[in-house]
Structure formats: C-alpha cells, structure tokens
Amino acid sequence: MLKAINPATGSEIKEIEEVQLSQAGRIFQQAEHAQKEWQEKSLKERLAYYKTLRLLMASKLDQITTIIHADTGKPKAEALATDIMPVIDSIQHLEKTAETVLGRQNQTTPVLFWGKKSYIEYMARGTVLIISPWNYPLQLAMVPVLSALAGGNSVILKPSEITPLTGKLIELLFKEAGFPEGIVQVAQGGKELGEALVKEKPDYIFFTGSVKTGKIIQEQAAKDLIPTTLELGGKDPLIVFDDANLDRAAKAAVWGAFTNSGQVCMSTERVYVQRAVYQTFVRKVQELTMNLKQGSSLNDDIGSMTFPHQVDVVKKQVADAVNNGAKLAAGCIPAEWEEDSMFIKPMVLIDVNQDMEIMQEETFGPVMPIMPFDTEEEAVELANGTIYGLNASVWSSDIERAERVVSKLVTGNAVVNDVMLTVMNPNLPFGGAKQSGIGRYHGEGGLRIFCHEKSVMTDTG
Ligand code: ADP
Numbered sequence: 001m002l003k004a005i006n007p008a009t010g011s012e013i014k015e016i017e018e019v020q021l022s023q024a025g026r027i028f029q030q031a032e033h034a035q036k037e038w039q040e041k042s043l044k045e046r047l048a049y050y051k052t053l054r055l056l057m058a059s060k061l062d063q064i065t066t067i068i069h070a071d072t073g074k075p076k077a078e079a080l081a082t083d084i085m086p087v088i089d090s091i092q093h094l095e096k097t098a099e100t101v102l103g104r105q106n107q108t109t110p111v112l113f114w115g116k117k118s119y120i121e122y123m124a125r126g127t128v129l130i131i132s133p134w135n136y137p138l139q140l141a142m143v144p145v146l147s148a149l150a151g152g153n154s155v156i157l158k159p160s161e162i163t164p165l166t167g168k169l170i171e172l173l174f175k176e177a178g179f180p181e182g183i184v185q186v187a188q189g190g191k192e193l194g195e196a197l198v199k200e201k202p203d204y205i206f207f208t209g210s211v212k213t214g215k216i217i218q219e220q221a222a223k224d225l226i227p228t229t230l231e232l233g234g235k236d237p238l239i240v241f242d243d244a245n246l247d248r249a250a251k252a253a254v255w256g257a258f259t260n261s262g263q264v265c266m267s268t269e270r271v272y273v274q275r276a277v278y279q280t281f282v283r284k285v286q287e288l289t290m291n292l293k294q295g296s297s298l299n300d301d302i303g304s305m306t307f308p309h310q311v312d313v314v315k316k317q318v319a320d321a322v323n324n325g326a327k328l329a330a331g332c333i334p335a336e337w338e339e340d341s342m343f344i345k346p347m348v349l350i351d352v353n354q355d356m357e358i359m360q361e362e363t364f365g366p367v368m369p370i371m372p373f374d375t376e377e378e379a380v381e382l383a384n385g386t387i388y389g390l391n392a393s394v395w396s397s398d399i400e401r402a403e404r405v406v407s408k409l410v411t412g413n414a415v416v417n418d419v420m421l422t423v424m425n426p427n428l429p430f431g432g433a434k435q436s437g438i439g440r441y442h443g444e445g446g447l448r449i450f451c452h453e454k455s456v457m458t459d460t461g
Contacts, residue, residue, distance in 0.1 A: 001015040001016065001017060001018060002015065002016045002017075002018050002161050002164040002188055002190075002286065002432075003015055003016075003164075003347060004016055004070075004071065004163075004164050004165045006070045006071075007072065007073035007304050007305060007306050007308075008073040008296045008297075008303060008304040008342060008343070009292045010315060010340075010342070013070055013165065014168070014349070016127050016164040016165070016168055016188055017188065018071055018188055018189045018190075018193070019187045019188055019189050019193055021192060021193060021196045022188075022191065022367070023187075023188075023195050024105075024193070024196040024199070024200050025200060027156055027185055027197070027199045027200075028156070030182040030185060031127040031155070031156055031182060031183075031185060031422045032126070032127055032154070033182060034180060034181065034182030034183045035124065035126060035127060035154035035183070037125045037155075037180065038124075038149075038152060038153075038154060041125070041152075043098060043099050043102060043103070043150065043152075044099065045132075046149065046150060046152070046304070047094065047095050047098060047099070047150070049177060049178060049179050050091050050094060050095050050146065051095060051179070051180075051222040052177045053091060053173060053174070053177035054088055054091040054092060054095070056089055056126045056173060056176055056177050056397060057084070057091075057214050058088060059171065059386055059399070061080065061084065062170065064084055064138070065079050065080045065084060066204075067165050067166060067169050068083055068084065068137065068138060068162045068163075068165075068166055068169075069296075069303075070165060070286045071137060071163040071164075071165040071306075072134065072135075072137065072166075072303070072306045073261075073296070073303045073304030073305065073306050073342060074164060074260055074261070074303040074304075074306070075296070075297075075298070075300050075301070075303045076314075077298065078259065078260060078303065080346055082136065082139075082183065082259070082260065083137070083139050084138055084139075085137045086143070086423075086424065087138055087142045087143060087342075088138050088140045089376045089426065090139075090142075090143045090146065090378075090442075091146060093307060093426040093427075094146055094147070094150055096162075096427060096448075097447075098150045100442045100445060101447050101448065102121075102122045102150060102151060102448065102451065104120070104121055104449060105119060105120040105121075106118070106119045106120050106157060106277075107119055107120060107298065109457070111311065112356060113457065115459060115460060115461045116458060116459045117337065117457070117458050117460055118455070118456070118457050118458075119190045119456050120453055120454060120455055120456070120457075121214040121453075121454045122151060122451035122452070122454075122455050122458060123152075123451055123452040124150075124151050124152030124153045124450075124451060124452075125151070125153055125203040125204045125227075125450060125452060126153060126203035126204075127153065127154050127156065127202050127203050127204075127449060128153045128154070128155050128156070128202060128203065128204045128205075128206060128450060129155075129156050129158065129197050129198065129200075129202035129205045129206070129338055130145055130148065130155055130156070130157045130158070130205075130206045130207075131158045131194050131197075131205070131206070131207045131208070131209065131217070131363050132144070132157065132158070132159050132160060132208050132209075132372070133160050133208050133209045134160035134162035134163040134264070134306055134307060135260060135263040135264060135306065136260075136264075136363075137159060137160060137163035137166035137167070138166055138169070139443075140169070140208045140231075141157055141159050141166070141167075141170055142170060143441060143442070143456055144208075144441055145157055145170075145184060147175075147441065147446055147447050147450055148206065148450040149179075149183065149184065150283070150447060150450075151447065151448075151451040152272050152451075153187070153203070153204070153450055154182065154183050154184070155183070155184045155186075155208070155413075156185050156187055156197060156202065157170065157184065157185070157187065158184045158187050158188075158189065158194050158403060159186065159188065160209075161188070161189060161190040161191075162306060162307050163306070164188055166416070167186055167188045167309075168186075168187055168188070171186035173443070174186075175457070185252060189458050190438075191213070193427065194213075194217075195220075195391065197261045198217055198220050198221065199220070199360075200225050200228060201226060202229070203226070203231075204227055204234075204449075204450060205221055205226055205227075205228045205229075206224065206228070206229045206231075206441075206450075206455075207228060207229070207230050207231065208231040208232075208265075209231075209232070210232065210233060211232045211233050211362075211435050211436075213274035214232045214437065217230070218230060218438075227449075228436045228438065228439070229416070229429075229431075229438065229440070229441065229449060230431060230434070230437030230438045230439065231252075231265070231431060231433060231437045231439075231441060232265070232436050232437040233265055233362040233364075233390070233435075233436060234265045234266050234267070234269065234285040234362065234388045234389075234390030234391060234436050235270060235361070235362055235363075235386045235387075235388040235390075235410075236257060236267060236268055236269050236270070236384035236388075236390055236391045236392055236393070237269075237270045237272060237392050237409075238252075238253055238266075238268045238270070238271045238383070238393040238394075238395070238419065239272045239373075239379045239383060239392070239393070239394045239395065239397045239402050239405065240253075240260075240271065240272070240273040240274060240277065240281055241274050241379075241395060241396040241398070241401065241402075242274040242276040242395075243274075243396060243397045243398055244277070244417075245394055245395070245397065246277060246280060246281055246284060247284065247402050248261070248395075248417070249281065249395040249417075250281060250284035250285045250288055251288060252268075252395075252418055252419045253268055253285055253368060253419070253420060254285060254288045254289055254292070254368075255347075256268030256393065256419035256420055257271075257346070257366065257367070257368035258289070258292065258302055258303075258346045258366045258368070259345075260303075261302055261303060261304065261305050261344065261365065261366045262314075262346075262363065262364060262365045262366040262367060263305065263307075263310065263364050263405055264364075264420075266390050266391035266413070266420055266423065267363075267364070268368065268393065269296060269362065269363055269367075269368075269369075270359055270369055270371070270381050270382075270383075270386075271285075271368055271369065271370040271371070272370075272371055272372075272373045272382050272383065273371070273372055273373070274373060274379075275371070275374055275451070276373045278370075278372040281370070282329055282348070282370055285329070285330075285347055285348055285368065286329045286330050287371070289329075289330040289331070289346050289347075289368075290330050292346055294345065294346075296341070296414040298319050299346055299347035302346060302366065303343075304341075304342035304343045305344055305365065306342075307341045308342065310364055310365060311342065311344060311365070312328065313335045313363065313364065314344060314362065314363055314364070314365030314366075314367060315337070315366075316442075317357045317358045317361065317363050317367070318333070318334055318347060318349070318355075318358065318367060319334050320338055320356065320357045320358065321333070321352055321357070321369065322334075322347055322356040323354050324353075324356055325348070325352050325353075326349045326350065326351050326352045326353060326356065326358070326369070327351045328345065328347040328348065328349060328350075329349070330345075330347060330348040330369075331344075331345045331346055331347030331348065331367075338402060344365060345365060345366070346366040346367075346368070346370050347367045347368065347402050348367065348369075348370065349367060349369040349370065350369075350370055352369040352370070352371050352373070354382055354385055356369075356399050356452075359386075359408055360386055360387075361370070362388065376401070376404075376405060379405065380405060380408045381408065383409055384408075384409060384452065387434055387435045388432070388434060388435055389409075389410045389411040389412060389432055389433030389434035389435075389437045390411060390412055390413065390431075390432045390433075390436035390437070390438050391411055391412070391413040391414065391415065391420065391423075392406070392411045392413070392414045392415070393413075393414070393415045393416075393418065393419045393420075394406055394409075394414065394416050394417075395416075395417055395418075396417075396458055399416065399417075402417065403416060404414040410433050410434060410435050411432075411436075412427075412430065412431045412432045412436060412437070412440070413430060413431075425442075425444070426442045426443075427443060428441055428442060428443055428444070429441075429443030429444075429445050429446055430442045430443070430446070431446075
C-alpha cells in the first residue's frame with residue numbers, strides 16, 4: 001500500500017493500492033491488446049475522447065484542485081494555475097493541432113524520380129511507458145500521456161509514489177471520460193515498480209525526474225535500444241543587466257525562485273546581476289521575499305515542500321553555502337528552521353560564489369542565490385557554467401543584447417524579460433540541453449516522437 005500523506009499537515013489521508021511487481025507482464029499484455037483497436041481508430045475518433053476529458057476536468061476543477069493541494073502541499077491557486085489549467089490547455093491544443101501534425105505530410109519528389117509521389121506517415125510505436133514525478137503530478141503525467149495516445153499508442157503510466165492521490169485521480173478521469181479499457185493503465189508503486197516496467201521492454205519510455213534516475217533508465221533502455229525522452233533537472237540562471245526594468249525583474253525572480261517552493265525543474269536557481277545595479281536589485285528582492293505569505297490558505301503565496309527528502313537536500317546546500325561565507329538577505333539558516341516542518345521560509349543568499357554547491361547542484365527548494373557580474377561575456381560564462389541547460393531568463397531593455405546573450409546560452413529554452421514562460425506555450429518544444437535531458441515535450445516534435453516516422457515513395461504511373 002502507498003500512503004498518501006498531506007505534506008503540509010503530516011497527516012495520512014488514505015492508503016492507495018500498489019501494483020505488485022509480478023503484475024508488470026500482465027499490464028503490458030493488456031496494453032498491447034488495447035493498442036491494436038486504438039490504432040485502428042482514426043485520429044478524429046481518438047480526439048473525440050479528448051473533448052469529453054476536457055469538459056469533465058472543467059466540471060471538476062474544485063475537486064481536482066483539492067486533491068492536488070492535499071497531495072503536494074502547494075496552495076490551491078497554484079495547483080489550479082500551474083498544474084491543472086496547463087493540462088486543459090494542452091488537451092485543447094491537441095484537439096486543434098494533432099491532425100495536422102500527425103497526418104500524412106506530402107513532400108515534393110526530386111526531378112530524378114518524376115512520376116512518383118513522396119510522403120511521410122506517422123505510425124504508432126505501440127506501448128509507451130511514462131514515468132512521472134511529484135512536483136507537478138497532474139501536468140507532467142497527463143501531457144505526455146495524451147501526446148502518446150494521440151499517436152495511436154497505449155500507455156502505462158507510473159506516477160510518483162510521493163503523490164498517489166493524483167495518480168488515482170488520473171486513473172479515474174480517463175475511466176470516467178470513457179477511454180477504452182486498457183488503453184491507459186495507471187500503475188501505482190515505487191521505484192522498484194518503475195524498474196520492473198522498464199524491464200518489460202516498452203516501445204518507448206518518456207521519463208520526467210532526476211538526472212540520476214534518468215541515467216539509470218537510459219542505461220537499461222539502451223540494452224534493448226528502446227528510445228527515450230528524458231526530462232531532467234535544471235539549475236536555471238536569471239541574468240539582470242544594468243538597463244533592465246529592476247522592479248519587474250525582481251518580481252519575476254521572486255516568482256521564478258519561489259513558486260511551488262522552488263520545486264520546479266525550471267525554477268530560477270541562480271541570479272546574476274550586473275554590478276552597478278546589484279545592491280538595488282538585492283534590496284528589492286529582499287523586500288518582496290520578506291512580504292511573501294506562507295501557509296495553506298487561499299491567500300498564501302507559498303505552500304509547503306512536498307517530499308521530506310528534498311528538505312534535507314535544501315538544508316545541506318544552504319548550510320554548505322553559509323559555512324563557505326554566504327549570507328542570508330532573507331529567510332533563516334537551517335539551524336533556525338522549525339524542526340520537522342515542511343514549510344521552509346524562502347531564502348535569498350548573497351556573497352555566494354560560482355563554485356558553491358548552491359550554484360552548481362540542483363536545489364529544488366525555495367532558495368535564490370544572487371551574485372554580481374561585470375561584463376556580458378562573464379554573464380554568459382557564469383550562466384553556462386553548470387552541467388545543466390534547461391531554461392534561462394535574461395533581462396535588459398536592449399532586446400537585441402538580450403537575444404544575443406540568449407543565442408550564446410546552452411539551454412533548451414530561454415525567456416527574455418520574463419521567467420519560465422516557454423513551457424506554457426504548447427507550440428514551443430520544451431526540454432533540456434546538456435544533462436537537463438534528451439528530447440522535447442510540446443511542439444510538433446513532442447507529439448511526433450511517440451510515432452515511427454515512415455517515409456514512403458509511390459510510383460503512381
Ligand atoms: P524525484 O527525486 O523527483 O522523486 P526520481 O527520479 O527519483 O525523482 O523519481 C521520478 C520518478 O521515477 C518516480 O515516479 C519514481 O518512482 C521513478 N523511479 C525512481 N527510480 C527509478 C528507477 N530506477 N527505474 C524506474 N523508475 C524510477
């Protein structure tokens with residue numbers, strides 16, 4: 001049994017049944033069986049289920065929000081805006097675009113092959129395994145599930161064991177929306193179940209989680225040449241030039257660093273500010289941070305952490321920074337944290353340097369370390385100076401300069417004069433460079449990746 005624990009209160013909500021490891025093979029058999037009929041349906045027929053699901057979700061917003069709030073400890077407004085609405089938006093986007101993206105793509109034929117026609121066809125891969133995390137337990141599970149289903153695949157979803165209420169919710173939503181039996185199976189369990197499912201040799205694996213687990217999965221998948229998408233961690237920089245709108249940049253940095261208590265793969269984890277405006281920027285951020293309201297009610301800005309282990313990671317990194325000379329401009333040192341509480345006060349750290357753990361390793365918590373820089377070249381070098389490359393944010397009133405800097409950043413995404421936004425646009429492929437991952441979700445590629453691309457040339461003579 002998995003225990004659903006409300007991280008904000010520490011109380012157990014209920015127990016959720018786990019799938020036994022020995023059932024992994026049977027789950028795959030059911031998925032293969034269901035997929036055969038699903039791929040025979042036209043894409044239009046498949047998308048009809050999407051509309052039912054979308055309307056169902058829209059009619060249950062309150063209920064869904066309450067479940068995610070209890071499962072993760074994030075405020076309800078945050079659950080609604082950043083976990084639930086993006087799913088509804090993605091469903092609608094797929095309804096509008098999937099036929100164009102996955103339909104036959106006619107191509108021109110070179111003169112050498114006159115009399116023949118050329119096209120590309122997108123064929124289902126078969127059974128897709130999706131392994132999802134706990135920080136956005138609805139969005140990071142449902143968006144890949146729906147993308148894979150559109151391509152005619154069946155899906156086995158292994159959601160995070162840390163947020164089992166949302167896993168159960170997803171199962172019920174697909175059932176209630178009338179999707180055919182076996183086409184989406186939600187297999188609840190821990191990492192051992194994830195391992196067992198990977199060993200069943202799915203036709204594709206879509207994984208979102210830590211770099212460490214991503215590498216384990218990639219290694220296992222490589223044995224059978226199973227293609228994978230890996231959406232992994234980040235250490236996203238935010239660069240503020242001296243001509244930036246500092247009020248807006250400070251607000252964006254606070255949102256970017258502290259939303260979801262910093263438990264976001266594209267959280268603002270490092271801030272670099274040009275020296276002339278460094279002190280002013282720090283003061284602005286300090287004031288905004290100290291005014292944030294933390295708690296579980298509707299008016300609160302920040303909720304609790306979700307996963308106890310993550311509190312330890314944050315504690316270790318902050319303690320290391322402070323021991324090496326960093327100072328807190330907001331928040332308090334780990335020794336002063338309330339014992340066993342999952343509510344960590346947002347922290348602003350100054351006097352940090354690039355070699356500290358807090359500037360190199362993913363924190364996944366409410367910490368914003370800020371460091372000054374002098375030149376554009378230095379900012380680029382600092383921003384690129386980690387193993388990660390997910391997202392970045394660049395602030396300047398000179399858009400040409402900001403976009404020039406963006407071009408030099410080794411990241412999968414970048415935002416000028418705002419934070420995080422790319423993931424909110426389902427037309428834009430989202431994913432990482434370097435150790436932040438392989439492959440993309442969203443965009444045309446994020447949909448086509450779940451299909452074999454078949455090139456056909458037909459002699460029409
Ligand atoms: P996090 O630290 O964010 O929980 P993980 O990478 O550990 O990140 O977990 C993300 C997802 O991967 C979860 O659903 C988890 O159960 C699953 N998982 C963890 N380890 C493995 C593994 N070795 N094989 C397959 N799935 C795994």
